[in-house]
Amino acid sequence: MASFDVDRVRADFPLLARRERGKPLAYLDSAASAQKPRAVIDAVSRYYAEQHANIHRGVYRLSEEATALFEQSRAEVARYLRAPDPRGVVFVRGATEAINLVADSWGRAHLRSGDEILLTAMEHHANIVPWQIAAERAGARVVPCPVTPRGEVDLAAFARLLGPRTRMAAFTHVSNALGTVNPVAEMTRLAKAAGAAVLVDACQSASHFDVDVAALGCDFLCFSGHKVCGPTGIGVLWGRPELLDAMPPYQGGGDMIQRVDFAGTTYRAAPERFEAGTPHIAGAVGLAAALRYVAALRPAAHAHEQRLLALATERLRSIPGLRIVGEAPDKVAVVSFLLDGAHPHDVGTLLDADAVAVRVGHHCCMPLMSLLGIPGTVRASFAFYNTEEEVLRLEASLRRVRAMTA
Numbered sequence: 001m002a003s004f005d006v007d008r009v010r011a012d013f014p015l016l017a018r019r020e021r022g023k024p025l026a027y028l029d030s031a032a033s034a035q036k037p038r039a040v041i042d043a044v045s046r047y048y049a050e051q052h053a054n055i056h057r058g059v060y061r062l063s064e065e066a067t068a069l070f071e072q073s074r075a076e077v078a079r080y081l082r083a084p085d086p087r088g089v090v091f092v093r094g095a096t097e098a099i100n101l102v103a104d105s106w107g108r109a110h111l112r113s114g115d116e117i118l119l120t121a122m123e124h125h126a127n128i129v130p131w132q133i134a135a136e137r138a139g140a141r142v143v144p145c146p147v148t149p150r151g152e153v154d155l156a157a158f159a160r161l162l163g164p165r166t167r168m169a170a171f172t173h174v175s176n177a178l179g180t181v182n183p184v185a186e187m188t189r190l191a192k193a194a195g196a197a198v199l200v201d202a203c204q205s206a207s208h209f210d211v212d213v214a215a216l217g218c219d220f221l222c223f224s225g226h227k228v229c230g231p232t233g234i235g236v237l238w239g240r241p242e243l244l245d246a247m248p249p250y251q252g253g254g255d256m257i258q259r260v261d262f263a264g265t266t267y268r269a270a271p272e273r274f275e276a277g278t279p280h281i282a283g284a285v286g287l288a289a290a291l292r293y294v295a296a297l298r299p300a301a302h303a304h305e306q307r308l309l310a311l312a313t314e315r316l317r318s319i320p321g322l323r324i325v326g327e328a329p330d331k332v333a334v335v336s337f338l339l340d341g342a343h344p345h346d347v348g349t350l351l352d353a354d355a356v357a358v359r360v361g362h363h364c365c366m367p368l369m370s371l372l373g374i375p376g377t378v379r380a381s382f383a384f385y386n387t388e389e390e391v392l393r394l395e396a397s398l399r400r401v402r403a404m405t406a
């Protein structure tokens, strides 16, 4: 196994030097948003300082340079996803916008009364609500696939729920609330065999391991830049170019048109068709820098995260009254848990007093929490820049909380 020098990696992240109440900050909330390495901060500031102009329409050198940078970023995203054609990469604000785009545009073209959209009960609200809106408009129905008490998609139920009415199956690669890695290649195979289109929400996988759209066989895949150490406000929708080209526009405006006439307007092919207006050029440049940065650290970074997960699981299990929620054998470095007699919000607040930053609540997965019969959890999520010492600080802090609340 390649060695991984976490101290050297941490030195790339200025924010990790931050102190809270005189203690070093233990940032254990990377599933919500990852911190940014200097390479990303520098790429964004260099873009604004030296390379910025509006893209695509300029005939002057600077605009051509900015256009080339933007398009290079698109090509880098395509390479990151092992997508053969960069035309399948649409820059959006984030996963939320990507799913809304597909639900709205693909939904208009394909969803009809009586159709079904198969989701799983562990989806983020961003992969539920857009489908509910699209279903309501079309007279279609959203069908949730159950999740087992261990926090895994019930694959037999998934296969059973697929049928001739299933037009779309949309599911997450990795659960943001529990860390479960879903068998998405198998789920995609089943859904495609049933004749459904497939969207994979890779928000929580793209940040931990390599994602390969060709190997997955899905039709759409999305992720948010900010969870992969990139800027906020930029994300990716990847779609099969031929599918994207056949979809109606999502938003209208400049750059997405071939010709505008009051008698009727024609649209460009993908990806420009879905990129109306001035895009987040600096965001795309920063995202490409982020993907280069994280790709260069793998697979050692992933192995390091898995060691943190194993340590955190073992240490937290040894705390009396602590129950880990989500115990699938295949997980990313996320540990969700409950502490007997203590509300997750109180646990989070007490951890914050020790400068340990975790997230508490339903994690935008209310249906999953209802299914598990819990109001929410405390979630510690680790990135490759976290340390074993931070895991031990989490444990020590939880033992103090336990002593206070038991």
Ligand code: PMP
Pocket (backbone or CB within 6 Å): 031, 032, 093, 094, 095, 096, 097, 124, 126, 127, 172, 174, 175, 176, 201, 203, 204, 224, 364
């Ligand atoms: N899907 C999953 C699995 C997520 O974890 C998130 C972010 N928590 C989203 C979708 C939505 O991402 P964003 O808020 O960046 O659009």
